């Protein structure tokens with residue numbers, strides 16, 4: 540005789556309890572590993588525990604192997620909370636975020652990527668975020684990748700050895716309809732470990748704005764992310780594959796912009812975009 544619906548339900552719930560217990564035990568076991576990792580990192584003298592390149596690699600592997608009923612957004616969100624919280628328990632940090640372009644999207648992004656245990660400190664403007672990170676021990680800052688605030692050329696504040704640098708671009712896995720898809724840069728004070736050099740970011744101060752600038756940057760496979768007038772000229776924030784960075788001076792020179800001042804302001808892992816079809820595989824049936 541097949542089991543009654545009540546018995547079948549009870550059996551399935553026992554299975555769920557068994558799986559929940561295993562997942563919880565595994566999370567606690569992960570915590571033990573993190574304990575040992577703290578010791579190793581302490582021996583290395585590292586400050587901030589955030590390792591964006593490692594996280595980018597983990598998030599890609601996660602979405603690539605994911606299958607089944609659970610929507611990808613949920614799986615990604617769960618792992619973001621796990622990893623960010625384990626980062627926090629290694630070395631507590633606050634996420635300073637620029638809410639000048641709207642609080643809701645920025646807060647959703649910070650909570651999705653860093654969870655609720657990590658303190659969230661809103662600021663009005665990119666400059667305020669950069670100052671907060673510069674004054675902190677090992678905090679992170681989150682800024683809209685497109686700029687967007689009325690702060691002008693905020694990236695100038697990232698120039699120089701001591702200034703915070705861009706170390707990541709979020710989300711790690713880009714796709715249409717990402718629940719926290721606002722493209723943001725994460726900034727931090729320069730750490731012991733070198734940041735990724737897949738994509739390099741430069742502040743370029745031009746003696747003047749010219750419509751040849753985008754083509755010159757494109758000639759080095761770069762992209763202008765933001766632009767703002769500065770005293771004595773115009774400043775642009777440029778992203779390009781790090782391997783192409785040596786081509787920038789010549790490309791600018793060819794556009795009569797040889798006097799441009801080029802300063803590194805950080806870098807991040809290569810962007811990883813999922814196409815719509817793949818991103819939708821796990822979406823619930825309408």
Ligand SMILES: O=C(O)C(=O)C[C@]1(C(=O)O)C=C[C@@H](O)C=C1
Pocket residue numbers: 576588589590591593594621622623625626629
């Ligand atoms: O791999 C590390 O260095 C860790 O600190 C572990 C861990 C994780 O929890 O998986 C946490 C923080 C880092 O940003 C990356 C990964």
